Amino acid sequence: MSNVINFLTETNYKTITTAQKGVFLGAEVTGVDLSKKLSKEIIEEITDAHANYGVLVFPDQFISSDDLQRFGRYFGELSVHPFSTNTEGNPELIIFDNKEGNPPASTDVWHTDETFRDCPPMGTILYSKVIPSHGGDTNFASMAAIYDGLSDRLQSFLSGLEAIHDLGPFKNLFPDTPEGRKNKYLAQEKYQSATHPIVRVHSVTGKKILFVNPQFTTHIKGMAEDESRSILDMLFKKTLTHEYHYRHKWDKNMLVFWDNQAIQHSAVHDYYPQQRMMERVTIINEHQPIADAPPPDPATLRKYLMPPITQFSNSRQKRHHDK
Numbered sequence: 484m485s486n487v488i489n490f491l492t493e494t495n496y497k498t499i500t501t502a503q504k505g506v507f508l509g510a511e512v513t514g515v516d517l518s519k520k521l522s523k524e525i526i527e528e529i530t531d532a533h534a535n536y537g538v539l540v541f542p543d544q545f546i547s548s549d550d551l552q553r554f555g556r557y558f559g560e561l562s563v564h565p566f567s568t569n570t571e572g573n574p575e576l577i578i579f580d581n582k583e584g585n586p587p588a589s590t591d592v593w594h595t596d597e598t599f600r601d602c603p604p605m606g607t608i609l610y611s612k613v614i615p616s617h618g619g620d621t622n623f624a625s626m627a628a629i630y631d632g633l634s635d636r637l638q639s640f641l642s643g644l645e646a647i648h649d650l651g652p653f654k655n656l657f658p659d660t661p662e663g664r665k666n667k668y669l670a671q672e673k674y675q676s677a678t679h680p681i682v683r684v685h686s687v688t689g690k691k692i693l694f695v696n697p698q699f700t701t702h703i704k705g706m707a708e709d710e711s712r713s714i715l716d717m718l719f720k721k722t723l724t725h726e727y728h729y730r731h732k733w734d735k736n737m738l739v740f741w742d743n744q745a746i747q748h749s750a751v752h753d754y755y756p757q758q759r760m761m762e763r764v765t766i767i768n769e770h771q772p773i774a775d776a777p778p779p780d781p782a783t784l785r786k787y788l789m790p791p792i793t794q795f796s797n798s799r800q801k802r803h804h805d806k
């Protein structure tokens with residue numbers, strides 16, 4: 484376990500009030516009306532609280548979709564998700580309207596949003612419009628606390644390693660038809676695999692964060708497949724440790740803004756077929772994740788003493804598919 488004492492900084496803001504929700508993450512924020520334009524001072528305090536607590540919960544916010552988008556833009560430009568249910572004419576706004584006949588898809592796996600991008604988003608905001616009578620929680624995990632709780636030996640082993648992230652479950656959205664296969668190929672060309680440090684450093688708090696997730700991370704760079712699989716499985720299991728979670732129960736008209744650098748989340752799909760309707764905006768991060776240490780020079784790694792087989796393509800018999 485991480486050291487519980489002083490993991491989060493105690494905050495005392497002038498404009499907003501924060502009440503810590505979990506041991507390692509989460510705070511309820513009151514004293515602010517998100518239907519109105521916010522002052523510079525409020526935005527700075529929310530920015531600070533967002534980095535410190537990782538998950539900010541704003542209850543009883545009666546806001547429009549425009550208000551939601553304005554709030555998101557205080558923290559950066561909004562992104563357009565390439566595979567989600569974007570609103571026509573307003574692609575930055577995603578509406579999840581899950582109900583009988585439209586079950587939720589692939590959000591019940593622990594993940595950081597969109598790590599298939601070279602620059603994954605800095606944060607995501609969800610606003611609840613319709614909630615089920617029971618169920619439909621969102622679970623959050625502090626990957627900074629999880630990193631902190633790893634043994635010194637494992638932390639040292641992971642330092643400087645990099646992992647590959649791809650489109651994950653979005654690859655399954657394409658039907659197995661000539662058209663579907665072509666579109667899948669084009670999507671994979673457009674969103675080629677991203678390489679991220681396994682341990683990233685938070686750009687605001689400076690904390691180290693375990694940055695692999697079972698939804699998008701495929702393998703560790705420079706390791707044999709069985710080694711990579713075993714280590715990733717072990718790291719994915721670390722995210723399941725209850726002590727590092729804050730499980731959020733939604734009320735109607737609640738806005739939750741989480742830090743996509745340090746937090747993983749998993750939506751609980753137990754409410755289906757009840758209706759659960761959420762609006763989402765996602766905030767672009769213009770910078771790639773900061774590594775805790777530079778990766779080693781591949782030329783110095785023994786695994787790379789064997790050159791890749793593609794270098795010998797001209798000296799071998801033609802392969803059938805090359806003809």
Ligand SMILES: [Fe+2]
Nearest residue numbers: 590594595596
């Ligand atoms: Fe997500």
